[in-house]
Amino acid sequence: MGSGFSTYDPLENRQSIYCYKGTDIxxxxxxxxxxxxxxxxxxxxxxxxxxELENEQTVKGKFGITHLIRINCKKQ
Incomplete structure (x- = not known):
């Protein structure tokens, strides 16, 4: 949780190297x-x-919502 003084707190104002400068994009x-x-x-x-996944079958499988949830929620 922040200090409430984010304007003055360099830890809360650090620019991400993954975003465009001055944005959170x-x-x-x-x-x-x-x-x-x-x-x-x-x-x-x-x-x-x-x-493409559902109709062109570039990758084999049924890529409905259940399948996609299983892919994304698979434990590492």
Whole structure:
């Protein structure tokens, strides 16, 4: 939990090396620096990839919601 003085606390104000300077937007391949535009782009790409998995069968398997949850929740 922060000190309540984040303007003066360097630990709370440290810029992430993974974000564009002065933002909390992750550096990305498309160089999209607007949070809303990036979210829309990510949603579109996710939908396209989901379609490809389900219909073009580039990778074998049934990639419905249950399968994807199992992949993402698999214990390491």
């Amino acid at each position: 992750l550096i990305n391949k498309e160089n999209i620096r607007d949070a809303k535009a990036l979210a829309e782009y990510e949603a579109d790409i996710t939908m396209i990839r989901q379609y």
